[in-house]
Amino acid sequence: GQQLNQSPQSMFIQEGEDVSMNCTSSSIFNTWLWYKQDPGEGPVLLIALYKAGELTSNGRLTAQFGITRKDSFLNISASIPSDVGIYFCAGQGEGQGNLIFGKGTKLSVKP
Amino acid sequence: DSGVTQTPKHLITATGQRVTLRCSPRSGDLSVYWYQQSLDQGLQFLIQYYNGEERAKGNILERFSAQQFPDLHSELNLSSLELGDSALYFCASSVGYKNIQYFGAGTRLSVL
Numbered sequence: 001g002q003q004l005n006q007s008p009q010s011m012f013i014q015e016g017e018d019v020s021m022n023c024t025s026s027s028i029f030n031t032w033l034w035y036k037q038d039p040g041e042g043p044v045l046l047i048a049l050y051k052a053g054e055l056t057s058n059g060r061l062t063a064q065f066g067i068t069r070k071d072s073f074l075n076i077s078a079s080i081p082s083d084v085g086i087y088f089c090a091g092q093g094e095g096q097g098n099l100i101f102g103k104g105t106k107l108s109v110k111p
Numbered sequence: 112d113s114g115v116t117q118t119p120k121h122l123i124t125a126t127g128q129r130v131t132l133r134c135s136p137r138s139g140d141l142s143v144y145w146y147q148q149s150l151d152q153g154l155q156f157l158i159q160y161y162n163g164e165e166r167a168k169g170n171i172l173e174r175f176s177a178q179q180f181p182d183l184h185s186e187l188n189l190s191s192l193e194l195g196d197s198a199l200y201f202c203a204s205s206v207g208y209k210n211i212q213y214f215g216a217g218t219r220l221s222v223l
Contacts, residue, residue: 031209031210033211033212035214040216041216041217042113042115042117042201042203042214042215042216042217043154043201043214044113044214045211045212045213048209048211050209088154090154092210096167097142097144097159097161097166097167097205097210098144098156098159098167098169099144099146099154099156099212100156101146101153101154101155102153103153104153
């Protein structure tokens with residue numbers, strides 16, 4: 001099925017560092033969502049974006065909806081050990097209810 | 112806690128068998144979505160129900176079926192199971208025009 005290109009696939013960083021990950025698509029999306037998944041759990045919504053150019057923050061997390069509507073990025077500032085997990089981007093097309101997911105960015109944080 | 116409840120958490124079965132996964136959406140949510148998560152394919156949309164009616168279909172195999180009941184809970188039925196059906200199966204629910212989807216904790220299916 002259709003998927004988004006999410007990069008990087010994995011990151012191994014030091015506590016306190018900033019993190020950036022992004023997703024690109026060949027299709028235009030009306031909505032971009034960022035989720036985090038911990039082992040043995042379902043994805044948990046972090047940030048939802050609804051308009052091209054929109055920049056939204058949730059604590060140390062900031063995400064933007066790309067102007068072309070084909071991309072989005074997520075930044076995490078001053079990472080902490082509990083940021084460890086897999087981060088997924090998801091897009092929703094016009095008139096569609098289902099989400100299309102990227103393959104995830106696995107984040108590891110070294111204390 | 113997302114408010115979406117999935118049972119069972121783990122399921123181990125043999126090839127050729129049939130299983131039923133259950134999902135209770137968040138209170139008030141009319142839409143239920145089923146997704147499959149495998150290591151090589153990531154999260155893939157299977158099917159959506161809205162207020163009891165099938166709304167959209169993704170890459171769902173013919174051996175799989177789902178339904179949503181009047182109390183809005185949903186069941187995903189997987190039959191003639193194959194080794195490749197081993198995966199995490201997630202249910203999500205949503206309400207409203209913004210369609211933010213909240214996910215359950217998933218059912219881990221192992222087909223031996």
